[in-house]
Amino acid sequence: MRRISALEIKKAAAELARRANFLLRRDVLAALYRAYVTEKTKRAKNILKAILDNAAIAEKEKLAICQDTGMPVVFAQVGQEVSISGDLKAAINKGVEEGYKKYCLRNSILGDPLARGKSGFSPCLIHADIVKGNKIKLTLLPKGFGCENKSQSKMFRPTADIEEVKEFIIKAVKSAGPDACPPYVVGVGIGGTADYSALLAKKALLRKISGKGSVLERELLKRINKTGIGPMGLGGANTALAVRIEKYPTHIAGLPVSVNISCHALRSASVVL
Amino acid sequence: MRKINTPLDLNKIKSLKAGEELLLSGTIYTARDQAHKRMVEAIKKGTHLPVELKNAVIYYCGPTQRPKGRIIGSCGPTTSSRMDAFTPLLLVKGLKAMIGKGKRSQEVKNAIKKHKGIYFVTYAGCGALLAGYVKKVQTVAYGDIGPEAILKLEVKDFPLIVAIDANGGSIYGKD
Numbered sequence: 001m002r003r004i005s006a007l008e009i010k011k012a013a014a015e016l017a018r019r020a021n022f023l024l025r026r027d028v029l030a031a032l033y034r035a036y037v038t039e040k041t042k043r044a045k046n047i048l049k050a051i052l053d054n055a056a057i058a059e060k061e062k063l064a065i066c067q068d069t070g071m072p073v074v075f076a077q078v079g080q081e082v083s084i085s086g087d088l089k090a091a092i093n094k095g096v097e098e099g100y101k102k103y104c105l106r107n108s109i110l111g112d113p114l115a116r117g118k119s120g121f122s123p124c125l126i127h128a129d130i131v132k133g134n135k136i137k138l139t140l141l142p143k144g145f146g147c148e149n150k151s152q153s154k155m156f157r158p159t160a161d162i163e164e165v166k167e168f169i170i171k172a173v174k175s176a177g178p179d180a181c182p183p184y185v186v187g188v189g190i191g192g193t194a195d196y197s198a199l200l201a202k203k204a205l206l207r208k209i210s211g212k213g214s215v216l217e218r219e220l221l222k223r224i225n226k227t228g229i230g231p232m233g234l235g236g237a238n239t240a241l242a243v244r245i246e247k248y249p250t251h252i253a254g255l256p257v258s259v260n261i262s263c264h265a266l267r268s269a270s271v272v273l
Numbered sequence: 274m275r276k277i278n279t280p281l282d283l284n285k286i287k288s289l290k291a292g293e294e295l296l297l298s299g300t301i302y303t304a305r306d307q308a309h310k311r312m313v314e315a316i317k318k319g320t321h322l323p324v325e326l327k328n329a330v331i332y333y334c335g336p337t338q339r340p341k342g343r344i345i346g347s348c349g350p351t352t353s354s355r356m357d358a359f360t361p362l363l364l365v366k367g368l369k370a371m372i373g374k375g376k377r378s379q380e381v382k383n384a385i386k387k388h389k390g391i392y393f394v395t396y397a398g399c400g401a402l403l404a405g406y407v408k409k410v411q412t413v414a415y416g417d418i419g420p421e422a423i424l425k426l427e428v429k430d431f432p433l434i435v436a437i438d439a440n441g442g443s444i445y446g447k448d
Contacts, residue, residue: 047396050432054399064337064347067400067420104338104346106420116307119419146352146374178445179352179375181398232397233375234434234444265398 002079002134004273006086009136012271013095016140017072018103019269021064024055027210028185028241028266035183035231035238044236048183051231051264062103066265069105070142072096072124073202079133089126096140097122108145127199139206139270147184147263150176153198156255165190165257166220172259173224173240178233181263185209186224186243189258191250200246201260206268209242217243231264241266276430281328281369286391289435291442296430297393301330301372303424305351308415309359316362323414323423327367333374335420337400345407345426347400350374353392357381364388376445377437386441393433394444406431 024032032055036048058065074092078084100107100121107119124140131137152172156165169188176184189200212218220243230236241264250256277285279299289295302324304312315322333353337346353373360371361384369390374397377385385392396402409427416422436444 050396050399050402054396054402057405058347058401061401063340063343063401063404065401066398067335067337067347067349068351069337069347101338104340106335106337106346108335108420118417119421149352177376179354181374232394234394263398 001081001083003083003085004136006084006088006091008273009084009088009091009138010095010098012138012273013074013092013140014099014102016138016269016271017096017099017105020140020142020267021069021103021105022062023059023269024065025266025268027208028264029055031209031241032264035241039236039238041230041236043234044231044238047231047234048238064105065267066144066263067106068144068146069100069108070144070267071109071148072100073141073143074124074126075139075141075203075206076126076128077131077137078128079135080130081134082136088128092126092138093123096124136273137270138273139268141202141206141268143202144263144265147176147180147261150180150261151198151201151259153194153256153258155194156257158253158255160255165255166223168257169220169259170223170227173261174227174229176261177229180261181265182229182233182240183231183238183264184240185262185266186220186240187260187262188243188245189260190245190256191248192256194256196248197256197258198260200248201258204244204246205260205262205266207244209244213242214245217245279330281330283328283369283389286369287389287439289391289438291435291438291444293435295433295435297330297433298429298431299427301332301426301428301431302413303334303336303426304331305333305335305421306355307418307421308423309356311415313359313362316366326363328369329367330370330372331363331368332372332426336424337420339410343404345404345410348404348407349400350395350397353377360384364390372433382437382441382443385437386439389439391435391439392437394436395431395433403431
């Protein structure tokens, strides 16, 4: 058994808060740059320029890329040969909280969703998974709620045509329209159960968007960009930067599909301990 | 590019057209979900409002914590449609301009036209960039709700695009 201390986990989590919120993912930056270069509409081009400038300022001046530093969602892949001295979840929560405080990110988290009241920095939402090996991989995805509010799920009939599924995904993007900071990255989860498809849709946002993607991902991207919603919803060829789909086996009686949209500031950072 | 200042010149506001880009200098107030709820409750109860709404500019924004040595943290716009239910009453009470991102409801569009108000959008998801246009910050009310407090901001050449003009024209078309 390899020992990893809770203190080490806490420090790593705090550092992820800094990296995820100040440094835009390189694959996202590259996609935004490509969009800027290829965009023909003048206003859309100006907006993409502002988005690129914003990322540069955030990195240089150590400011949050977006004031909505999100609900911190943490994916913890814990190797089964690791022995943790201390409390894993407490260490992640404490570390992210310390990072959010230290780097002056936003306290957007409410202890009680109905009572509302004063907001704080924690807890995170932790998805822990047991994997092979003797390491721990932590990934922080600060998910802003402008785009999280546009999430959609649907339980299709198992005999549904794939075109119905495609239309549902495109409709979800259309209904987000200009509200959730396009150009979007569209995460899609297909299969599993209702809740699991939603998790898959979120996990899809962790995949790099630098590759070309599958045939279905490419088709959906093309159709989404044909909507002409464009950057900030003010028209243009770039409504989405990428579509990423995650699938899982499902039941003979159903076909769960979820869409989790990310704004153009798709932020995440990972570390392996 | 055209420039506007606060206090707003109401004739100039009426002359602005959806799609026009301009730069705003002067005083704006941040207010988002809970601040709107509280203001509307105060109006309905007839209690004191913490800001003078007459000809005011409200910015739908909840900044990050303020980093040491800086005026303000990241401070971009939040989704305007969440404020739609509260907006018509604020327009009745004198609110003139709003800054946010995204579409508004038909009720809000009608109220903007009726009261000769205006709705602007600004660079969405660009809070670090927009922080550079803020020159002064003062907490005015609701400090207990942290990022949802009402802040008085002094801004210089803050970039705006007219999204819904005083005649009801919309950058998003007729939908």
